[in-house]
Amino acid sequence: MNLVIIGVGLIGGSFAKDIKRLYPDANIIGIDKKEAHVDEALELQLVDQKGTYDALATADMVFVSIPVDALVKELPKILDAVGDETVVMDAGSTKKLICETVDNHPKRRNFLACHPIAGTEFSGPSAAINGLYEGKTNIICEVEKTAFKLQEKALEIFQKLKMRIRYMNPEAHDKHIAYVSHLSHISSFMLGKTVIEKEKNERDIFDMAGSGFESTVRLAKSSPDMWTPIFEQNKENVVExxxxxxxxxxxxxxxxxxxxxxxxxxxxxxxxxxxxxxxxIPLTKNEN
Amino acid sequence: MNLVIIGVGLIGGSFAKDIKRLYPDANIIGIDKKEAHVDEALELQLVDQKGTYDALATADMVFVSIPVDALVKELPKILDAVGDETVVMDAGSTKKLICETVDNHPKRRNFLACHPIAGTEFSGPSAAINGLYEGKTNIICEVEKTAFKLQEKALEIFQKLKMRIRYMNPEAHDKHIAYVSHLSHISSFMLGKTVIEKEKNERDIFDMAGSGFESTVRLAKSSPDMWTPIFEQNKENVVExxxxxxxxxxxxxxxxxxxxxxxxxxxxxxxxxxxxxxxxIPLTKNEN
Incomplete structure (x- = not known):
């Protein structure tokens, strides 16, 4: 199997780890806007080689795990470059704008809109962990717009990853996910902000905070690069x-x-x- | 050592476990308003025997781990009943009202006002765990009002439990703890409420929630019996x-x-x- 992973951070890197385990013969090509990320992914043996979009024409599968603002820009170009038998999956935390963006693309049938509900508050290739996807839900949108053979190819992998599949339309996805994911992040970020603002002496926070605070504020460690475009694309639901x-x-x-x-x-x-x-709810076993 | 634990839930039960390990000869007497709790604590071998306040006169140490509304009612009676060499410690999450309540008590010098920053979202004797206190902070208020010899007795144990000690006045404690603990609980409870209200179909929450939501909403599992009186006693700071x-x-x-x-x-x-x-921040190793 020729797998191209675009964005070799926590999500892409963890996917690479699982694929390596399930398909030892897979050839994994890593692409990342940040040169240092691909180098790190190579060093960590998450990917077998660095690549460019030239590799897409012969890929069996492309996994795109980049921030959602980059996703809407890159996805049309990625579809332009893939072969007829290539299935392209994303992992974006929003679905409506992404699906709209490629709705009229000539290769729409090569795309499977996915949102694997998996992650940690960490990011980058070194945050990749084994078994991140096991037991987690993968939400698939507009499945009917993907070529049946390519659906099958993707589903076989999700099954091997022991993921639960849930089908949903993009609007419903974005509405529900605003409640169970996006809001948690804001509540956590603003809790962190409130406490930091008040407790000018950080030693006080450290001394008095228990595991309860640590848990509630955990998501405030998340990457603003990832979350700003999510809030932008899902603004209406998030505001509600x-x-x-x-x-x-x-x-x-x-x-x-x-x-x-x-x-x-x-x-x-x-x-x-x-x-x-x-x-x-299956927790992630090793969250660094 | 004769130790009396009043309130044999998560906090008292975990203290009992540690004392048993550090002082195998200790005789631990359990007292709890809920008969079923003491029976359970006996069965789990957290305590050696059931008791009443009659046991207080000969106790070396009394550990009071009950909700803070019960604490302000019981603490004067407990002090009435203890011997001259008994040190009484509490574990309440508020300190101002508790310290005021016993400020003029003839046995004030037998009381050490404590708040060990330790716990999980679970409660009851079965929630007790080993090593809950290791590496955690114990905030001690108005230490100068406790007899020096009794301070020493308590500190020796905290040292063996590997706790960090921090001295603070009750007003400062209640103000700071409102930020790093009480607010987290409200933010978590209201996040849980918002999501439950919206997602009438609980299957949706279950399917779409990831470990991020789980972590942020963890404190919403906490006991209202414990938390209502905390919010009542620390109302002003919490509202702020x-x-x-x-x-x-x-x-x-x-x-x-x-x-x-x-x-x-x-x-x-x-x-x-x-x-x-x-x-x-030391996390609790085994949170059930």
Whole structure:
């Protein structure tokens, strides 16, 4: 198998690791805007060789894992360059603009719009880990627009990666993911900001923060290069989630101010069922 | 050593485990409002026997790990009952009201006001784990009001538990802890609420949530019995942190709405340094 990975960071690099394990004979070509990233990926043996878009014509599969602003720019060019039997998959955290961008592309049938729900707060080739995708959900959009044979080729790999597949339209994807992923990132970033602003003495944060704070603020370590274009592309949905979140925080504050601790209790008690909802979400085993 | 633990949940039970390991000859007496909890603690061999406040007169040490509303009610009675050489420590997440409550108590010198920054989102005796306190900070308030010999007795144990000690006045404790602990819990509870309200189909949350959401919403599994009285006692500080948090979220929303993604990027980039600040915070090894 000839696999080209465009963007050899955490997502692309982890995919490379799995493919190497599942298909020892695979030839993996790495492409990255940052020369240093491909060099690092080579050194870490994530990829077998460096490449350019010239490699796309003979690729069996292309995995594009770059920030979503770069994705909408590059995807048409990538499709221009691939062969008829090549399946191109992305891993973008937004789907609507990406699907629209290639909707009329002559090679639309070579593209499978994917969003594997997997990752950590780290980035770059050195953040790549084994088994990142195992047990995780892969959301596939507009599957009917991809050539059936190429769907099959991709699905065989997802099956070997032990991923769960969920089909969804791009609008629904972007709406739901704003709640369960994009909002978490903002809540975490702003929590980090609030605490840093207040606690000018960083030693205080360090001394007084427990694992609870560490966990809640974990996503505030995420890459702004990755997240700024996600928020830009999914602006409407994200703003809606933020408004509801702020509304709920305001209400909680009012309950505190008015001394209504019966309802403070109820708010928390009702939310406790997140425990049952989340039970069984496969955690990433090794998050560095 | 005769140790009485009042409240044999996660905090008291984990303390019992450590003491058993460090002092194999210790006799540990468990007291809990919930009969089932003491029975469970006995069964799990966290404690050696059940007890009542009659056991306090001959105790070397009393560890009080109960919700902070119960703490302000029980602490004066506990001090009434202890012997002259008994040191009583609490583990409450608020310190001002607790210190005020016993400030004029004739046995004030037997009390050491503590807040070990340790815990998980779980509760009850079965949540107790080994080594919960290792490497964690223990904040001690008004240390000068505790008899020196009893300070020494307690500090010897904290040292053996490998805890870091930090001295602080109760007002400063409550102010700082509102930022690095109490606010995280509210941000997490309200995130959970926002997502549950929106995603009526819980399967969607389960399928689309990644480890990022899981981590950010982890504290929303916490016990409302424990947290309602904390928010009540620390209301003023908590409301202040909430106002700043909401302000920051509002500002982020405005940046999104006005399409100012340069500043969206900067907000996240500036907050990324939480990575360095948190580096080295000891995580709890086994969080169930």
């Amino acid at each position: 989630t933020l408004e509801e979140y702020i509304h709920n925080l305001e209400r909680f504050k009012q309950l505190l101010l008015s001394g209504d601790f019966e309802n403070v209790y109820k708010e928390m008690n009702n939310t406790n069922r997140i425990k049952q909802i989340l039970k069984g | 942190t909430l106002e700043e948090y909401i302000h920051n979220l509002e500002r982020f929303k405005q940046l999104l709405l006005s399409g100012d993604f340069e500043n969206v990027y900067k907000e996240m980039n500036n907050t990324n340094r939480i990575k360095q600040i948190l580096k080295g």
